[in-house]
Amino acid sequence: MTNHFELGAMIEGIKRWVETESPTQSKAAVNRMIDLVQSDVAGLPVKVERVPGKSGFADNLIVRNHAAGEGRGILILSHIDTVHPIGTLAGPLPFRRDGDKLYGPGLFDMKGGAYLALEAFRQVAQAKSAKLPVTFVFTPDEEVGSPTSRALIETEAKKSRYVLVTEPARDGGKIVTSRKGVGRFEVKTIGVPAHSGARHQDGRSAIKEMARQVLAIEGLTDYARGVTTTVGMISGGTAPNVIPQHCHISVDLRVREVAAGEEFEAKILALEPFDQGVKVEVTGGMNRPPFEMSTAIDVLFRHAQAVARDIGFDLQHTEMTGGGSDGNFTAALGVPTLDGLGIDGDGAHTEWEHGLISSIEPRTRLMRGLLESLQ
Ligand SMILES: [Zn+2]
Numbered sequence: 001m002t003n004h005f006e007l008g009a010m011i012e013g014i015k016r017w018v019e020t021e022s023p024t025q026s027k028a029a030v031n032r033m034i035d036l037v038q039s040d041v042a043g044l045p046v047k048v049e050r051v052p053g054k055s056g057f058a059d060n061l062i063v064r065n066h067a068a069g070e071g072r073g074i075l076i077l078s079h080i081d082t083v084h085p086i087g088t089l090a091g092p093l094p095f096r097r098d099g100d101k102l103y104g105p106g107l108f109d110m111k112g113g114a115y116l117a118l119e120a121f122r123q124v125a126q127a128k129s130a131k132l133p134v135t136f137v138f139t140p141d142e143e144v145g146s147p148t149s150r151a152l153i154e155t156e157a158k159k160s161r162y163v164l165v166t167e168p169a170r171d172g173g174k175i176v177t178s179r180k181g182v183g184r185f186e187v188k189t190i191g192v193p194a195h196s197g198a199r200h201q202d203g204r205s206a207i208k209e210m211a212r213q214v215l216a217i218e219g220l221t222d223y224a225r226g227v228t229t230t231v232g233m234i235s236g237g238t239a240p241n242v243i244p245q246h247c248h249i250s251v252d253l254r255v256r257e258v259a260a261g262e263e264f265e266a267k268i269l270a271l272e273p274f275d276q277g278v279k280v281e282v283t284g285g286m287n288r289p290p291f292e293m294s295t296a297i298d299v300l301f302r303h304a305q306a307v308a309r310d311i312g313f314d315l316q317h318t319e320m321t322g323g324g325s326d327g328n329f330t331a332a333l334g335v336p337t338l339d340g341l342g343i344d345g346d347g348a349h350t351e352w353e354h355g356l357i358s359s360i361e362p363r364t365r366l367m368r369g370l371l372e373s374l375q
Pocket residue numbers: 079109110142167168
């Protein structure tokens with residue numbers, strides 16, 4: 001790689017992307033972001049395929065560099081949706097620079113990383129320097145569990161030898177080689193409504209039943225096994241003087257291994273009412289399978305470490321992280337996957353979300369080095 005690195009232009013590019021707000025739920029906004037990516041790859045010797053969105057989500061964009069021929073190659077995955085609603089930029093989190101930190105909605109998770117990976121992809125496409133075909137997929141719905149992009153990601157992964165995911169780095173630039181699996185469940189209790197004064201004894205409270213279910217679900221948490229359960233949302237009832245008929249919770253499950261996912265999914269789906277007068281309905285299941293470190297992932301990680309050493313930095317990986325990503329899908333298919341290759345920083349999903357300027361150049365060079373050396 002040449003020593004010429006246009007950091008200023010990179011920061012400008014990241015700014016353009018961050019200033020194009022793209023919350024998952026806003027199809028039009030996410031499509032504007034896909035438009036921007038598409039215009040940024042115009043003129044490159046690549047094949048661009050825009051896959052129309054489904055179920056109210058925006059489009060996927062597939063960019064293929066086949067200069068090295070056909071066959072199994074490298075898949076890069078970036079999601080360009082964010083959790084931040086429109087107006088975050090004009091409100092609590094404007095794009096700004098403060099010392100080494102660049103702030104903005106989605107800057108860390110993951111527009112900074114997606115942008116630097118695209119820069120590496122662009123350089124490699126122009127230099128025709130990849131040894132394998134490289135496919136870059138930009139997706140619109142990762143922050144809600146990738147309901148409409150999962151099939152496409154899995155189809156592309158099955159055609160690939162390696163997968164590189166540009167989720168944020170952490171703890172001083174560490175990358176990710178394993179992630180917990182994630183399950184999502186909705187639990188409803190349906191009781192019998194009654195006047196809380198005149199007919200208290202006839203009522204069967206959906207909230208009272210749910211209170212016991214919440215404790216039962218939270219009680220499944222087992223830190224020693226790396227299993228956590230969280231009741232993150234609750235709603236129910238209609239008025240203070242009505243025995244509530246309905247209550248609803250959302251449950252998040254995290255596990256380290258596939259077997260634990262099956263075991264705890266079965267436990268949650270089998271929840272029984274404590275009060276026989278109240279019905280309990282549970283839907284959901286494992287969404288992202290665990291991303292477990294395999295021998296092939298270890299080999300790929302050591303290769304990345306050697307690439308980083310040549311660039312001049314020490315690359316490490318994190319302990320298994322609790323957060324899921326699209327890397328969970330590809331690792332579960334047995335395709336060696338490295339994740340956390342994006343920008344370093346902190347504060348994902350918060351109003352102090354930021355990336356570190358000092359991480360842009362080394363990580364762009366790492367991505368380019370991987371694209372040029374993997375075979
Ligand atoms: Zn992300």
